Amino acid sequence: MTLIALAALVPLLPFLAAAAGLLLGGRAPGFVRPLAVLPVATSFVLAAVVAARQGTGAPTDGAHRLTVTGSVPIDVALHLDGFSVLVAVLVGLVATCVQLYSVAYLRDDPRYPSYAALVSLFTSAMLLVVYTGDLMVLLVGWEVMGICSYFLVGHYWETETARAASIKAFLVTKLGDVPFLIGVFALASDAHTFRITGILDAASHGQLHHPTVVALLLLAGVAGKSAQFPLHTWLPDAMAGPTPVSALIHAATMVAAGIYLVARLLPVFTASAAALAVLAATAAVTMVGSALAALAQDDIKRVLAYSTIGQLGYMAGALAVGDRDAAVFHLLSHGAFKALLFLGAGVVIHAAGTNSLTAMSRMGSLGKRVPDAMWTMGLALAALAALPPLSGFFSKESVLRAAEHASSGDTAHVPSAVGWTVLVAGLTAALLTAGYATRLFLLAFRGSGPDVADHGRQPVVMTTVLWVLAVPTLAFGGLTYRELPDWFGGAPLGPTLLTSVLGTGLALVGVLITYGAWSATTATRGSVPVGAVVAADPDAEPALIEIEAVATHEEIYGDIAAADDPGDPGRLLLGPLHPLAAHGFRLDAVYSALFVRPVLAAANLVRFLDREVIETYVRAAGGTPRLLGAAVRRAQNGNVQTYLSALLAGAVVLAVLVAVGG
Amino acid sequence: MHLAYPAVLAVLLFCVGLYGVLARRNAILVLMSVELMLNAVNLNLVAFDVWLRDTLHAGQALTLFTITIAAAEIGLGLAIVLLVFRHRGSSDIDRLTGLAEPHGPEVPHGPDATDARPAPAADDEKAEATA
Incomplete structure (x- = not known):
């Protein structure tokens, strides 16, 4: 099998396992555990084989164009180099460990089938992000990871904490993803391709017209995903999810995706000194602030969460220095x-x-x-x-x-x-x-x-x-x-x-x-x-x-x-x-005062306008015909001769009108 | 003969019929008045047919149609009046006000309440038919 086909299997296996797990999980409980562990373990082995075969050689590229998509083509492209194969091995290793661990950790959980399927789906998305050579395909994996994170943080949706945490995680990362998407489009419109190799070519030839704007837009998404200041607040709360999920998604892999993306696109960032300065400042604030916060946390998992934020800050710092x-x-x-x-x-x-x-x-x-x-x-x-x-x-x-x-x-x-x-x-x-x-x-x-x-x-x-x-x-x-x-x-x-x-x-x-x-x-x-x-x-x-x-x-x-x-x-x-x-330097309180309360107030205002103003018109539109109907209804007394008299009168009036007017 | 004579006669007939329809109380007399109005129209049809010298005589043909339909209609009408009389003991139109808007609070007629019943019965019939 060619190297590219082997690499394509790596994200595909957990995806199939996730699909099968979601479809069959409820009906065939006996298959759930093997279906959770074996495909992920296999793709770990395959990722290791891919890494061994790719080795230190020149990057391997494979691309397939599924369909023509207008101006800028989107390819299902894989790009294998030292970074991607090694990160894929790490993802495979941690995912396999987490799936094994979950078998015991969630042994009696009634929602284990969907949990395991979502972890598989997440693994597949992360491997896709790691291997892909096309920014649009990367974005697909990126968002699938986001939604998996949302579902898995909210695994214990019976508790208020978990519900709030999952919504917070989703919204805060999405807040970064919107500028990220715009940044990707801006990048592609300058480079005329979504392929990472093409974008890097364009960057090295100075064809990017607004490198600072693009890099800052991308950084917003990276800060959201990799929990960097000021979008890090979702990560400590995300610890309301089960521990294996915290280990896989919120420590080892998903939060590292932002760092990995910057690493892949580093020439775009080094083209702009301002972007590097912003990245360095973010990283510095994140490192020191999160370490101080970690020193004060009482929940053991929150200590680790803040430490994750800090270590991601180190990685962001390394990227900032190129x-x-x-x-x-x-x-x-x-x-x-x-x-x-x-x-x-x-x-x-x-x-x-x-x-x-x-x-x-x-x-x-x-x-x-x-x-x-x-x-x-x-x-x-x-x-x-x-x-x-x-x-x-x-x-x-x-x-x-x-x-x-x-x-x-x-x-x-x-x-x-x-x-x-x-x-x-x-x-x-x-x-x-x-x-x-x-x-x-x-x-x-x-x-x-x-x-x-x-x-x-x-x-x-x-x-x-x-x-x-x-x-x-x-x-x-x-x-x-x-x-x-x-x-x-x-x-x-x-x-x-x-x-x-x-x-x-x-x-x-x-x-x-x-x-x-x-x-x-x-x-x-x-x-x-x-x-x-x-x-x-x-x-x-x-x-x-x-x-x-x-x-x-x-x-x-x-x-x-x-x-x-x-x-x-x-x-x-x-x-x-x-x-x-x-309390994480009361950043949550600041956000609550700056964003949450204004939004809630605006929502209240909209509700008031809807209930009291717009609905009045709607009610009037319904009520007026009803009143008219009530008036007309009185004429209907059941006497046919009265009706006919009215009909005759009407006909005469019409005839006279026609005669006079015509 | 001048057209005015049949036309005036038709108008008179029609007005008598109209008065009867609007003013009489007895349902049979109302029906008779309707016949008067129809015949006024028939008279007009024949008169204008002649006056226009229509080679196809469409007016006369239509009159035949009207007479036939009027006969059928009066048959049905008399049957209905007869049934109403048997049912109510009266054929006084003033009292036959069953079509009036009922006064008082409206009772909403949910379609579900009436539709729910026949469905199982239909199933039973099907079951019997297949058995």
Whole structure:
């Protein structure tokens, strides 16, 4: 089979599985689990084969024109190069792990068939985005991912939180997608093609007439999808979805799609220094802000969500300094360890019966109950904090190296101010990232207090998946940073002495400070009991415990994101900033005042106008004939002779009129 | 003979008929008045046929038609009057006001309420027919 045909199979298999799952899921429950896992696993294997065959060779292109579509042609095109095949392998790996994990995590869920089918559909769309060589086809996958995300965040639509979160996720990403669509059209009208290769040609020959406008429009969509400031607010709320969904969609793959797109179209962005500056500023604000917010969150999954936003900020920063190799390198390693973190968090929530770090910090022996989760999450958190020799260290150093390179003005097209912004923000965020990673680990696994209720052994599938993902977390960066430049065809990615010493040093400082704060607050934690744990049935499926924990967090702790815990090291470290950070710097409140309330007020006004003004006309239009009818009805008395008399009178009048007038 | 004579006679006949239709109370007399009006028209038809010297005599032919139809109509009309009289004990047109708009609140006639009943019966008939 040719390479292109093989690559076409990769997105096709999960799509067929999704279609079959949606059609047959209710009728043939026995087929649902194999149908969920096997096609995705097969397409993972195929993606690996494609990657092996494509290797470091020249990009392979395949295109098929289904139909003539007017001025700018749309092709079903595949474009295989080092970026796309490697990202596809990551997507396949995480999707397979998540499908396996979900089998145990949602084992008794009545909506599992549709859930699994949607995850397959999502995987298929993401693979399409990764492989495609045509922006219109990419947009199809892009939007399918958006709608899958909407459905999966709202998987527990019985809870208010999930409903609100799914609508928010959908609307906020759509807010970015509209400018994105316009940007794609503008790009295509300049380049006269939707093919990415053609657009890149046009960009390198300077045929784009308004590169800044186009790049900014595209950036709006990227900010929405990849949860960058100021459109990031949907991602922390999206944690109301099941944990595997958070792992797949809102950590490893979909949110990375925006980064991947910028990486593919980087020449379009480097054509405009303004766009790079905006991207760098966005990335810097995102990195630092999200790290501060992560330090104050109480929900373990929200900590991870903010950390995802921050790591995406790193990738965006790498793109802003014009180094897509570093961005995709960080995307790959981050995808693996963040998926691991989320899946581990699912295990922890199951074992602890709560998603609140405050409650976990009052539990003894949680780490002993779930040793697999503790060790693998420890590894992944160390990777998140970029401690050597884990994969996160190498990828983050490659970003910092690129930023440092740009700050000295050595990168073409990139102003050195952009490099400085990314470098300083990246180093600050490295310190903060190490801080919140340490806080998460210490609060979750080093709590002291009464022993947590024994929920029995975690399902083997779930723990196995954790260890599978621990392998790339541990080894991916160190083993591949020498090989990857061949695949990406770019500059070396290895760590340089200066940035690694700075980055690692700051990370260690962050770890130590947080550890100190944690030790200092140990006594407070002991004296202030916060012992609210969800009393879910220990034998219930893990997802049920999570949904209950999410749904009751607000009523137990008074807030969806934060808990009023004086023994939280994050509170000590952030000081007066803590309440702000816990609520994402009140950005939601700002948006609510700026957009939500005006829209609601406008809707009320429209409703008033409709009810009171327009409906009055409608009622009058109906009422007037009725009144006339009532008047005429009185004449109908049943006496035929009266009718005939009236008829005669009418006829005479008409005749006279005709005679006189004619 | 001058055309005025039959025409005036027809007008007189028609006015007598019209008066009868509008003013008489007895349904049979009303029917008779209708016949008078028809015959006035017949008279006009024949008179104008002659006056116009129509070679096809369309007026006379149409008169024959009118007479035939009037006979059939009066047969039907008398039958209806007879039935009404048997039913009500009166043929007084003033009292036959069944077509009047009923006073008081309107009762909406849902089509569903009446249509729901016959459907199963039709099914039963079909079932019997197939059995």
